[in-house]
Amino acid sequence: MPKMAKSPWLLHYDGSSCNGCDIEVLACLTPVYDIERFGIINTGNPKHADILLITGGINEQNKPVVEQIYSQMPKPKVVVAVGICACNGGIFKECYNILGGVDKVLPVDIYVPGCAARPEAIMDGVLKAVELLDKKQNEAMAKERRENHAG
Amino acid sequence: MSKRSIVPFGPQHPVLPEPIHLDLVLEDEKVVQAVPSIGFVHRGLEKLVEKKDYQEYVYVAERICGICSFMHGMGYCEAVERIMNIEIPDRAKFLRVIWAEMSRIHSHLLWLGLTADAFGFESLFMESWKMREKILDMFEYSTGGRVIFSVNKIGGQRKDMDDDMIKMFVKLFGEMESDLRELTNTFLQDYSVNTRLRDVGFLTKEQAHDLGAVGPMMRASGISLDTRKMGYAAYPEIKFEPVTSNVGDSYARVDVRIKEIFQSIDIIRQAAKKIPAGTVDVPVKGMPDGEFMMRVEQPRGEAVYYVKANGTKFLDRVRVRTPTFANLPALLETLKGCQLADVPILILTIDPCISCTER
Numbered sequence: 486m487p488k489m490a491k492s493p494w495l496l497h498y499d500g501s502s503c504n505g506c507d508i509e510v511l512a513c514l515t516p517v518y519d520i521e522r523f524g525i526i527n528t529g530n531p532k533h534a535d536i537l538l539i540t541g542g543i544n545e546q547n548k549p550v551v552e553q554i555y556s557q558m559p560k561p562k563v564v565v566a567v568g569i570c571a572c573n574g575g576i577f578k579e580c581y582n583i584l585g586g587v588d589k590v591l592p593v594d595i596y597v598p599g600c601a602a603r604p605e606a607i608m609d610g611v612l613k614a615v616e617l618l619d620k621k622q623n624e625a626m627a628k629e630r631r632e633n634h635a636g
Numbered sequence: 637m638s639k640r641s642i643v644p645f646g647p648q649h650p651v652l653p654e655p656i657h658l659d660l661v662l663e664d665e666k667v668v669q670a671v672p673s674i675g676f677v678h679r680g681l682e683k684l685v686e687k688k689d690y691q692e693y694v695y696v697a698e699r700i701c702g703i704c705s706f707m708h709g710m711g712y713c714e715a716v717e718r719i720m721n722i723e724i725p726d727r728a729k730f731l732r733v734i735w736a737e738m739s740r741i742h743s744h745l746l747w748l749g750l751t752a753d754a755f756g757f758e759s760l761f762m763e764s765w766k767m768r769e770k771i772l773d774m775f776e777y778s779t780g781g782r783v784i785f786s787v788n789k790i791g792g793q794r795k796d797m798d799d800d801m802i803k804m805f806v807k808l809f810g811e812m813e814s815d816l817r818e819l820t821n822t823f824l825q826d827y828s829v830n831t832r833l834r835d836v837g838f839l840t841k842e843q844a845h846d847l848g849a850v851g852p853m854m855r856a857s858g859i860s861l862d863t864r865k866m867g868y869a870a871y872p873e874i875k876f877e878p879v880t881s882n883v884g885d886s887y888a889r890v891d892v893r894i895k896e897i898f899q900s901i902d903i904i905r906q907a908a909k910k911i912p913a914g915t916v917d918v919p920v921k922g923m924p925d926g927e928f929m930m931r932v933e934q935p936r937g938e939a940v941y942y943v944k945a946n947g948t949k950f951l952d953r954v955r956v957r958t959p960t961f962a963n964l965p966a967l968l969e970t971l972k973g974c975q976l977a978d979v980p981i982l983i984l985t986i987d988p989c990i991s992c993t994e995r
Contacts, residue, residue, distance in 0.1 A: 508653070546678065550676065601782070
């Protein structure tokens with residue numbers, strides 16, 4: 486794993502998951518897996534969050550909620566879809582109230598498959614998100630420098 | 637009279653792992669009324685019976701909720717087995733009891749942790765979940781899955797536990813018991829925990845009865861009722877009495893659930909002694925025709941599975957009444973007149989499982 490420029494905070498939102506992936510996300514925080522050793526904290530405030538972790542598919546009722554949470558997060562931000570339901574709808578794909586995976590409404594960067602996704606897989610996904618976050622940040626800074634130089 | 641104001645609570649809220657929205661009508665700090673709006677997790681999986689055949693649907697039933705997934709699968713299978721008049725082998729019945737009680741312990745520990753988090757005792761949350769991981773390890777060892785196991789099928793179980801494994805589990809539970817005592821004593825005796833739980837959110841016996849509360853919420857108000865006593869799986873051969881309390885506040889609900897953890901360990905011990913040798917499944921022939929209402933005691937209370945079959949491989953209707961749905965009226969009653977700061981604890985004391993409720 487490369488060196489991290491900052492300690493990213495993550496925000497977890499339950500789309501329409503069956504709870505299986507949610508409790509595995511929470512299990513990542515507990516002493517056995519301890520995601521905090523990477524400096525990652527689970528926050529409840531979208532304005533503090535760098536990584537958005539979504540479990541479960543998207544339905545009509547939670548679509549505006551997900552979009553609003555995403556729009557409140559500061560840039561750069563990374564979206565991680567946890568579990569097969571968040572990736573493409575999974576076993577509930579044929580249900581009448583499921584629009585599909587999270588990528589129907591948000592640009593998803595990392596897909597973590599599994600039913601339920603294992604804590605190791607979730608941690609792997611989050612660490613990949615951290616790398617991507619660094620990359621996005623560097624790109625944004627480089628762009629800003631170029632613009633300042635040109636201006 | 638002070639001015640009324642409305643505070644929105646959820647759907648995305650730090651204490652809630654799952655989305656539910658409440659509009660809290662406040663007079664200063666006091667909650668006057670709570671108006672819920674639900675539907676954020678609705679998938680419509682009852683309608684999926686038209687697309688998946690009755691044996692495939694076991695997988696969907698298990699995914700009604702990831703916390704009590706074993707019991708959802710079991711409830712659905714028992715209902716279909718009764719329609720088709722299938723008598724499953726005794727060993728399978730005992731295996732169902734053992735896995736179901738392990739699910740209950742893991743669910744109650746999960747809930748204890750979330751409650752500790754709701755009143756801001758984070759290290760207690762971590763300790764509870766650390767203990768829970770040991771049970772998840774046992775699940776992984778015996779079924780291959782941590783939260784979704786898919787060991788139920790119509791006509792028995794997909795997997796067997798050998799006798800050494802069962803003995804090992806009983807030994808592990810014996811070792812866990814003293815750690816569990818220490819952990820739960822903090823909940824029951826710690827001064828600061830007590831001040832957050834005692835005398836908060838009273839539900840009287842009459843209210844619990846009239847509002848149709850189920851499970852630990854009802855038993856903490858003094859009604860001694862447990863669907864396990866109705867006799868499904870191997871429960872008729874197990875000796876136990878429903879755990880009750882006569883107080884009816886949040887502390888009583890914690891107390892009842894903690895006692896149920898130890899009761900479940902005892903049930904597993906009894907089942908391990910009585911489990912007979914033999915096969916774990918019987919072949920299933922034909923298609924179901926008829927209807928049945930199956931009642932199962934989940935960690936959160938009584939769940940009802942209604943299955944209607946028409947003689948083809950696709951069922952006509954599956955309906956699930958989940959315990960959280962039955963407990964919501966009781967929750968709204970306890971929220972009236974409480975302090976705003978107590979709202980998260982009161983929501984958690986019904987042990988909400990929104991994904992069951994909305995399916």
